[in-house]
Amino acid sequence: MDFTKLLTFMAEDATDYQTQIIISYIVIAFLVLAIIFIVLVNHNLILKKDTKFRRFLTHPLFYYSLKRIGSACVSIFLALAITFCLIRMQDLRSVYCPANDHLTAEQFERWCDAKMRSIGLSGSLIEQFLTYFYNILPIPKEICTSINELTAECAQTRFFTMYLGSSARDDTIPFIAEAIFTKLPNSFRWGAIDIAIQLIIGYPLGIFMAKYQDRLVDKIGKTYIILIDAIPGLLYFYLIFSFFQQLLIWNINIFPMRFDPDDFSSWLAPAITSSFAGIAGIAYWVRRYMLNEINSDYVKFARAKGLSENRIMFTHVLRNAIVPLSRSLSTAFISCLFGSYFIEALFSIDGFGGMLMNAVQTKDFMIVQGVVVFSAILSVISYLIADIAMAIADPRISFEAQ
């Protein structure tokens, strides 16, 4: 699947754009009406007769998901507003308009104005914010970047187009969203292995720690968790990285250190480095959850019935330990996302996290803003999925209507 096409969809022609707009209006109107309807039903204002439809709409899980999505939208909006304001609080003109001796003061002003306008930093703050927010909304819209005072270049886009602005430093990046999506696959390659390692090692570790509580496995595991929690993340990234380097110096080539998008073995080194923190987190939660379950009444009852320890562990307790799995998947994803800023700089991977580091160093605030907004959306969505998945997986949450 070509990710780049997904976010920077341009409309083919004017009629295509018109139909897209009509569809989007219909979809938005439908969504708004549906939400109002559901809220009214849940507050017992309409549709008071007890039908199957009503029972579905007033289902606690359904309403909970809806509320959770609402608060996720608020989070994204706030993250957006915060980053936007923070960037505009500094003197951007002095950053992007270096002093030029060849121009008179008036020419310099004109040149600087034009430059700011092409980056999208002209106009009042509220105007800028509304434009930026409108450009991010995934609806068909017209995106204009001005070339000079009179002419602007406009493009009509289709559904699901996020326009995150264009780079302030690099003319080869007209669409930040597109740039992010070309770099994401690289981050994804080692990130997927990272998450797999976290789950494959973290889960059994947590289960064994709970099963042999206060025995050797548990003590080793606890020490490991304490070490990972206490030591700064960056330090153990450095230490593992230097361990790999030391192996190279000793001429032991387990995996290549230079990242290559086409070579699977080269994805392993960053994945292993990054997975240490995630393993500790998953093992900690699984152990804690399993211990809670082991001491609960139904396990004591199963033991009293004379079931074997293994049967209790794998059929009764593990069923409940699935609940944190739904959470740990998303936390694994998040830890991978935020580890990536350091990991990708260390292993010089041309990915999503490396992009942020570059942008911070070159003071390319438009890219910083784009990356922040994009990571905020990713993390909010993954927390959202985690919460809803946990509500579904948790057997204690009743699926019957209230």
Added chain:
Amino acid sequence: MVKDLNQLPEMNDILDFDESLFEVVGISSEEDDQITTAPYSYWKSVWKQLFKNKVALLCIFIVIVLLFFTIFGPMMGSSTTFTTMPGLHGRPISEAPSSEHWFGTSMVGRDLWHDIWEGAQFSLRLALVVSLINVFLGLLIGGFWGYIRALDPIMIEISNVISNIPTLLIYIMILEVLPNSAGNEAAAFWNSVFIMSLFGWMGLASTMRNQIIIIRNREFNIASEALGSRSYTIILHNLLPNLVSIISQVVISYIPSCISSEVSLIYFGAFPITQISLGQVLNTAFSAKNIASALQSYPHTLFIPAIVMILLTVAFFYFGMAVADATDPKKHR
């Protein structure tokens, strides 16, 4: 057995006991209500529990030794002269630990002993100030959050929003915005204090809120309220002993976590390069252009700062856990 049974006195015999063997003391209503147990003192039990934990004692020892060196280390004898390559116009070079430079010198020729302890001084000062601010804010906000029920829905939304936003990125953005700290160490210090305490109180506040709500609804507290305890009794005797454990753990673990975020912030250029801190020393030692040559020729520039950092953070962290264990009244018997 049968023999014994036969020797049992008749029922009548119970009534004609020897009265001179007994003494009548009357009715004492006070003693009726009291249950006598071994005397219990909260803080005595805390100390007993803490001294039983050998690893925690070791951690306290490590913390004290490191604190001693952070305070007095920079005054000690290791030479502060730069080491340079002979010839080559004084190009800096790293030297192995010797009697002159106790920890050797770094890749830029600076004395590591001085760098590490001065850096630790700065890092610990920063961590301490940030922790104090975070603890103060966390306790205050968490207390109000737990007590005032009307505040709860709003605060829950706020904490959801904050935990959803990637805070490290927000920190970087704020760093760019704050008044330029290049060359100004005091400004850099207060900038990072501001950044780290912006959202740092949230963890403590939400734990406080959860614990207060849980404890308020426990039977012993409801019974105490029903018997007419004053609010200061409820706070001092019912809530506080149960909260001390959690608060103390959070407070002590703030210090390693502050050092952690300092290391990350320095990676993103929070401080001018002239400001020595533990994070700065680490980041220079492990920087991409140094690491390969350091591993081959000067491994001490990597491992001495790393070991000091690990000892400091792990000792503080484990000590915090031990204190949390010891101050938990449920574990005292």
